[in-house]
Amino acid sequence: MSTRFTLQPNQTPARPERRAEILADPKFGRYFTDHMARVVWTPETGWGDGEVVPFAPIPMHPAAAVLHYAQEIFEGMKAYRHPDGSIWTFRPEANGERFIRSAQRLALPELPLPTFLDSVSALVRADQAWVPQGEEQSLYLRPFMFASEPFLGVRPAAEVTYMVIASPVGSYFSGGVKPVSIWLSTEYTRAGRGGTGAAKCGGNYAASLAPMREAAEHGCDQVCFLDATEGRYVEELGGMNLYFVTRDNRLVTPELGTILEGVTRASILTLAKELGLDVEERPVTITEWQQGVRTGEIREVFACGTGAVVTPVGRLVWNDGEAIAPDTGSESSVTMLLRRRLVDIQFGRAEDPHGWMRRLI
Structure with a gap:
């Protein structure tokens, strides 16, 4: 079952000239796009509504369980701009299935695969201008899930936040592939x-x-x-x-x-x-x-x-x-x-x- 992600546009996105400057030399994991995807889970409501919101720091309670008991998982994947201008990603179903297995091991709620795929698509649609087109450049996608419940106790969290952020990246080997x-x-x-x-x-x-x-x-x-x-x-x-x-x-x-x-x-x-x-x-x-x-x-x-x-x-x-x-x-x-x-x-x-x-x- 698909998850609908509503968009709250960033009212102060990066200026086009600044984005062009970043995409000319994006480095690796240093700069981030204008938006991020988010869904929250609780035992009572399950996974809530999906949303794509302006990229910003995450408000977090000092007692958030992830800060004390490291209950979190993540994934790493990329979006690629093809010669005709279309944008693709590589085997996202495999990433989503691994995300489920990681969640099981860390006692986190399983994010349905369709929601995982929809979150990635929604964020890339919102920030498609950030997908570079240079040699071996791509948009790195980082889905992650963490225990956001404020609680100092060793047990599975009763509130969990899932998010996706994105970062334009250049080739891992700036001077060519070397051993x-x-x-x-x-x-x-x-x-x-x-x-x-x-x-x-x-x-x-x-x-x-x-x-x-x-x-x-x-x-x-x-x-x-x-x-x-x-x-x-x-x-x-x-x-x-x-x-x-x-x-x-x-x-x-x-x-x-x-x-x-x-x-x-x-x-x-x-x-x-x-x-x-x-x-x-x-x-x-x-x-x-x-x-x-x-x-x-x-x-x-x-x-x-x-x-x-x-x-x-x-x-x-x-x-x-x-x-x-x-x-x-x-x-x-x-x-x-x-x-x-x-x-x-x-x-x-x-x-x-x-x-x-x-x-x-």
Whole structure:
């Protein structure tokens, strides 16, 4: 059942010249559009009416449960302007379904998928002038839900607010796609069995900040986490899924369980099969990665996520050594071929045989 979102126009939107200035160099997650979508839930009324309102700070009670018990979830997706001027988004149903799974794990009310899709469409319609058209530029969409009830007690909140905000973004790689360096975290873990690793919640990302700082101190761009039980198996980076391309044409990625079920991850697996790669989702030990790149058994390593799409991983660094994947990031690599195929579909430059794109305008 669809949800109608009423529009309350922003009476003081950004001036056209200011918007043009931002869209010329949008950066990533720094600027925001003129409106935001909102729906509130209570046990008595369920999900209320949808509205698109002027973008503004959120009035919040100091005792709002989210501030004390971190009961919140979010999603990340993008809207793309195609060559004919139309605006599309990529696999929003998958984001909406994951949003439901995250809500279940954080004891939040499930937002119906049609409401999720309608909220995104309503906001993009209101702020369509903010969707950029430069090379690999897009409108980043951030749906999120949080416990807004003022209550200092550990239980599921009796008032929850769902919102969507939007931010024009440029290419994640301002100087072109370059291989990144990864720090191997041996002191910290990201998630354990039965934890929140498979949910997209802020606490997972907050817990990655200390090891990310450690990675930066060692000259690395990102951090790789191992499993919490044995400390042997590769899980994922701070916010991206990992892949390994082998000498015998296999694409190997850690299996689901305690890692996030990425939408880009699933899409890469589909495209890889179409390119003739044998896809394996299975446990991957850190030793397999370290020795594999040294012997040439592993030719390429890359990561993926909504922000960067596909990121080549050049170096894995740890306290007493490093391992380098020399083929990663070359224009003829599997990594870059998969990246081009996916990005071309998203921006309307290639056919979409899977029906992944959903037209918004």
